Amino acid sequence: MKNHQFRLKQRPTGRAKSTDFDFLESPVSTPGAGEALIRTLYLSIDPTNRIWMSDMEQYMPPVAIGDVMRGGGIGRVVVSNSNRWHVGDLVSGLLGWQDYCLVREADIFAPRTLPKDLPFPLPVMLGACGTTGVTAYFGLLDLGQPKAGETVVVSAAAGAVGSVVGQIAKIKGCRVVGIAGGTEKCNWLTQELGLDAAIDYKRPDWRDALVRATPDGVHVNFENVGGEIMATVMRRMTLGGRMPLCGLISGYNEGTAAVGDFSPILMRRLSVRGFIVIDFAPRWEEATSQLIHWVREGKLKHRETIVEGLENAPTALNRLFDGANIGKLMVKVAE
Amino acid sequence: MKNHQFRLKQRPTGRAKSTDFDFLESPVSTPGAGEALIRTLYLSIDPTNRIWMSDMEQYMPPVAIGDVMRGGGIGRVVVSNSNRWHVGDLVSGLLGWQDYCLVREADIFAPRTLPKDLPFPLPVMLGACGTTGVTAYFGLLDLGQPKAGETVVVSAAAGAVGSVVGQIAKIKGCRVVGIAGGTEKCNWLTQELGLDAAIDYKRPDWRDALVRATPDGVHVNFENVGGEIMATVMRRMTLGGRMPLCGLISGYNEGTAAVGDFSPILMRRLSVRGFIVIDFAPRWEEATSQLIHWVREGKLKHRETIVEGLENAPTALNRLFDGANIGKLMVKVAE
Numbered sequence: 001m002k003n004h005q006f007r008l009k010q011r012p013t014g015r016a017k018s019t020d021f022d023f024l025e026s027p028v029s030t031p032g033a034g035e036a037l038i039r040t041l042y043l044s045i046d047p048t049n050r051i052w053m054s055d056m057e058q059y060m061p062p063v064a065i066g067d068v069m070r071g072g073g074i075g076r077v078v079v080s081n082s083n084r085w086h087v088g089d090l091v092s093g094l095l096g097w098q099d100y101c102l103v104r105e106a107d108i109f110a111p112r113t114l115p116k117d118l119p120f121p122l123p124v125m126l127g128a129c130g131t132t133g134v135t136a137y138f139g140l141l142d143l144g145q146p147k148a149g150e151t152v153v154v155s156a157a158a159g160a161v162g163s164v165v166g167q168i169a170k171i172k173g174c175r176v177v178g179i180a181g182g183t184e185k186c187n188w189l190t191q192e193l194g195l196d197a198a199i200d201y202k203r204p205d206w207r208d209a210l211v212r213a214t215p216d217g218v219h220v221n222f223e224n225v226g227g228e229i230m231a232t233v234m235r236r237m238t239l240g241g242r243m244p245l246c247g248l249i250s251g252y253n254e255g256t257a258a259v260g261d262f263s264p265i266l267m268r269r270l271s272v273r274g275f276i277v278i279d280f281a282p283r284w285e286e287a288t289s290q291l292i293h294w295v296r297e298g299k300l301k302h303r304e305t306i307v308e309g310l311e312n313a314p315t316a317l318n319r320l321f322d323g324a325n326i327g328k329l330m331v332k333v334a335e
Numbered sequence: 336m337k338n339h340q341f342r343l344k345q346r347p348t349g350r351a352k353s354t355d356f357d358f359l360e361s362p363v364s365t366p367g368a369g370e371a372l373i374r375t376l377y378l379s380i381d382p383t384n385r386i387w388m389s390d391m392e393q394y395m396p397p398v399a400i401g402d403v404m405r406g407g408g409i410g411r412v413v414v415s416n417s418n419r420w421h422v423g424d425l426v427s428g429l430l431g432w433q434d435y436c437l438v439r440e441a442d443i444f445a446p447r448t449l450p451k452d453l454p455f456p457l458p459v460m461l462g463a464c465g466t467t468g469v470t471a472y473f474g475l476l477d478l479g480q481p482k483a484g485e486t487v488v489v490s491a492a493a494g495a496v497g498s499v500v501g502q503i504a505k506i507k508g509c510r511v512v513g514i515a516g517g518t519e520k521c522n523w524l525t526q527e528l529g530l531d532a533a534i535d536y537k538r539p540d541w542r543d544a545l546v547r548a549t550p551d552g553v554h555v556n557f558e559n560v561g562g563e564i565m566a567t568v569m570r571r572m573t574l575g576g577r578m579p580l581c582g583l584i585s586g587y588n589e590g591t592a593a594v595g596d597f598s599p600i601l602m603r604r605l606s607v608r609g610f611i612v613i614d615f616a617p618r619w620e621e622a623t624s625q626l627i628h629w630v631r632e633g634k635l636k637h638r639e640t641i642v643e644g645l646e647n648a649p650t651a652l653n654r655l656f657d658g659a660n661i662g663k664l665m666v667k668v669a670e
Contacts, residue, residue: 057602059574226597239394245601257596262561266580266593266609267392274601 001028006097036085038075045329069097090114127328128302135277136164137287143244148173150219158185160328303327336363341432371420373410380664404432425449462663463637470612471499472622478579483508485554493520495663638662
């Protein structure tokens with residue numbers, strides 16, 4: 001068995017390119033005691049992949065030059081010398097951009113075993129019911145504290161996290177306004193996901209449309225983007241508004257400071273809280289069991305964009321930055 | 336009896352000037368039912384005065400052109416047609432930049448009556464035990480949540496709010512680093528107030544000094560200033576750090592956006608919370624009784640800078656922006 005791996009050759013300038021990586025073939029490692037070998041099935045493609053390629057300040061160490069590119073994914077246990085994993089188990093974790101991953105019980109990010117008999121296809125466990133969904137769940141509910149009747153705005157609303165945020169806010173009885181680029185995405189948000197309004201930020205009058213769509217102001221802004229979209233929404237926020245800060249994707253390729261205006265935080269007494277889903281690791285089951293339940297009930301819809309082939313991972317990532325993606329983006333590596 | 340009033344003539348450009356106001360003499364008003372007449376004794380001079388003169392976004396309506404300049408102060412009841420106030424009572428509230436103020440029971444900001452038999456001179460009730468001290472108390476303790484052994488940084492540390500914040504943080508067992516401009520202020524912070532370190536931001540090596548003074552990082556940043564000072568402290572904050580946002584004084588004269596970098600909020604999972612002391616009005620007594628107790632015990636030191644004469648209010652304000660002020664700045668209007 002051969003392993004194929006993307007190893008970071010240089011830190012990308014602007015968009016990531018295939019030439020920023022070495023795509024290498026090597027023998028598959030043999031698991032030792034307490035270790036298992038995982039066959040990668042799907043890789044989650046997320047904005048954070050681009051952060052990890054850079055040396056900007058971040059919440060985990062950057063991927064070192066020469067290391068396998070870090071990435072979340074779902075895989076199947078093919079060899080195990082551990083009581084924690086059994087051959088055939090499906091697991092989710094930081095498998096990396098490679099065909100096979102050697103995992104160790106002692107790793108703090110050792111993969112979790114997925115529930116058996118899922119009521120939906122496996123990719124949903126990487127999206128709406130995976131890390132993506134858990135991010136939306138805790139960021140919105142714990143940090144955003146939305147109350148029924150309040151207005152929630154979410155940026156990158158047709159993206160993996162945003163589309164779950166918008167639907168959870170609807171489940172909680174909020175007025176929900178999503179911001180996304182283009183008619184197709186906006187139609188999906190209102191016609192399929194049931195959001196109250198969708199703002200197409202590519203239209204020149206989008207700022208006015210946001211004002212019209214938020215007559216009571218914005219109580220919760222779930223922020224994924226930063227830049228001018230964040231600034232515009234912040235100027236609509238109510239006194240005491242909450243702003244879970246999940247991402248600042250508008251600046252990731254440039255690696256620049258995510259400049260914004262702090263005045264509304266002061267004058268409107270906002271609460272702005274950065275978070276990373278791994279802070280909520282002890283409560284993972286609470287979120288996933290609720291998310292799976294909502295999907296089963298039909299209250300939480302999901303959509304995946306699946307790119308075939310490990311070799312396409314670096315270019316797939318750019319779909320997140322050029323607006324070409326709807327729902328959860330992933331790469332299918334194997335059956 | 337004649338009243339003298341500063342009425343706003345035009346919105347200042349840059350620093351406030353006397354010529355931005357009309358200083359007018361008029362007859363004193365006669366209180367009607369439920370009203371009282373207050374003789375202004377001391378006026379609190381605060382950064383927020385400058386905000387109120389502008390039409391920048393703010394947390395109360397700006398002072399309208401032609402209106403009496405808004406300002407907090409302490410006064411004595413000289414006529415009363417209200418059961419709430421008695422002639423001779425000392426009160427604290429938004430008296431305005433004038434000799435006499437007509438107050439109404441029905442006003443939501445109607446003045447509070449001060450305790451009798453204060454164990455210190457009256458000006459302390461405008462500073463360390465007044466709105467200033469209450470701001471420090473709730474901002475630090477409720478929003479900052481400092482724990483013993485943690486490092487607290489406070490900017491404008493020799494100012495009215497900052498000097499109380501630093502001392503409360505010491506009372507709570509924190510390592511406390513104050514940022515101020517000039518040797519005199521820094522010496523006062525360490526030698527008189529007992530702070531662990533003071534950083535003189537006028538020295539070219541102040542950023543290095545801040546790093547040396549915060550070997551464990553910064554758990555709580557009580558922010559008064561904004562701009563480069565805020566940016567520098569934020570880059571020292573720990574994961575999960577708290578940042579009560581009390582002021583952004585560096586931008587008030589220009590009325591510009593308080594630009595800063597949101598990346599550390601995301602990457603360090605910070606909690607940034609704007610606040611205004613009036614949000615804590617229902618808990619005012621809790622704070623003032625504790626502050627008075629600390630002053631009486633000698634744990635909370637206070638210092639006032641008193642400018643004589645109502646006519647000097649507009650120019651006194653600029654001391655807050657040119658760094659000439661230590662402790663609580665006020666104008667003495669009458670005995």
